[in-house]
Amino acid sequence: MQRKILFVLAQVLDIQSRMFLCRLFVLFILTFETFYSCKEAGDPNPYADVLSSTPLSKIENYVRLESEDWASRIFNLDKQALDYVNELNRVDGFSESPSPVKDLETFKSTLIDALNSQSGPVSSLLKNKLLRIYVCENLGGSAVTGIIRKDNRSIGGFVILDANTLNRNANDWISFKENSAFQKGNIKIQIRIEEDRQNTKTNALRYILLHEFGHILSETESIGPSFFLPKRSYTNFEFYQGVWKSEKVSFLDDSRFVLRSKIRFYSGSLSLDANWEKIYPILANTQFPTLYSATNADDFFADSFVSYVHVVLEKKPWELEILKNNKPIFRMENGITKDSLQSQRKILERILAN
Incomplete structure (x- = not known):
């Protein structure tokens, strides 16, 4: 009888040992896969x-x-x-x-x-x-x-x-910057970010510094992946959810905003005359507050930050017109106040409240 009990007990212990080892192996595999996926995640x-x-x-x-x-x-x-x-x-x-x-x-x-x-x-x-x-x-x-x-x-x-x-003064500078993405033709872009009395070089510098400072905030506030990482993934960062798959790939690229990835500022590579209707009317109905914010994920935050300070906090103008032979054919405003950017505005509010 005692031998039978010992035999059964040994079998039970053997089963438990095997289950323990099995669980340990599964845990090892999951840990390895998690580590490996984290290590390899993101774009170079x-x-x-x-x-x-x-x-x-x-x-x-x-x-x-x-x-x-x-x-x-x-x-x-x-x-x-x-x-x-x-x-x-x-x-x-x-x-x-x-x-x-x-x-x-x-x-x-x-x-x-x-x-x-x-x-x-x-x-x-x-x-x-x-x-x-x-x-x-x-x-x-x-x-x-x-x-x-x-x-x-x-x-x-x-x-x-x-x-x-x-x-350049503020309005001339930002208009120059916007037009720099396009070839010269019969159509051009004019943007107004300051009233006439405030349209100065100082305010152009002010706007530029705020955009650049947005990149610094992104890093120090951990809004996105660190600039020091060999690979960067935006997957788990709230600010980019539903907008960016990676630094240069948007969720809209294959559907609503197919020309987005071809826009290169300071390159003069795209025809505005032929393509403005495929860019700005679409831009106005996306989560991008400006065209520059649509160029990549990092500039999405930086231009959202300067847009928030300029339009929401300071209540300054931001108005874009497309002109054909100097006559307006399209108008839009900075999109930072869109309902679709509510979660982004809340993050910016938190940063400025700290």
């Missing part, structure tokens, strides 16, 4: 090495960060900033190589006016997180941004501005 990030290797991303490169004096944070282009831009341009396929600006003090005065014009939570965020501004010429665009880290944590960023391309 060609900028990761540039950001990680530049001295500009290291806190040791910065001094007097406690100062709120903007003049102490504005520099002419130096070798480190030049090397950084050249690497970015190499990745992007641009041939431009910037140079230091000839008259820094004049531009610096306008820049300080633009920074001091900010108020409330926007001003506080800028002072806490915009740690340096470089000024140059022949950048290849209006501005580029970089991130500053301390102990492997992103704490702020820097911006490099092109003084020449920013030598």
Whole structure:
């Protein structure tokens, strides 16, 4: 009898041991698959090495960060900033190589006016997180941004501005930028973001800085995948849900907005005359507040941020007209107040409330 009990007990223990080992194996497989999928998720990030290797991303490169004096944070282009831009341009396929600006003090005065014009939570965020501004010429665009880290944590960023391309008042600058995506023809775009009395170079700079600062906020507030990751996935980030599949692929690309992926600012590659009806009337009914926000997921956040500050907080105009032979044929406003962007606005509200 005792032998029979011991035999049965041994069988039970054997079954339990096998079940335990089986569960352990399944857990191992699931853990491995989760780790592997996390490791491999997302698209390759060609900028990761540039950001990680530049001295500009290291806190040791910065001094007097406690100062709120903007003049102490504005520099002419130096070798480190030049090397950084050249690497970015190499990745992007641009041939431009910037140079230091000839008259820094004049531009610096306008820049300080633009920074001091900010108020409330926007001003506080800028002072806490915009740690340096470089000024140059022949950048290849209006501005580029970089991130500053301390102990492997992103704490702020820097911006490099092109003084020449920013030598326009606010309405002329943003109209130039919008038209830069298209070939010259009988149709052109005109955008108004300031009333006549406020249509100044200072306010153009103000708008540009807010957009670039949006990229810094995205990183420091973990709105999207870090710019330092070798692969970036937007899948689990609320701001991009239902809008972006990846950095450059939208949920609308195969259906409603098929021309979106062909739009390249500062390229003059697409005919506006032939394609405006396939772009702007569709844009007005999407979750993209502006055309620039539709170019990629990162600019979706940055342009949503500047749109929110400009239109919602400051209640300034943002009106786009398409002109044919100087006569309006289409009008639209900035779409940041659309019902479809309610969840994005709530996230922006949270950032500005902190």
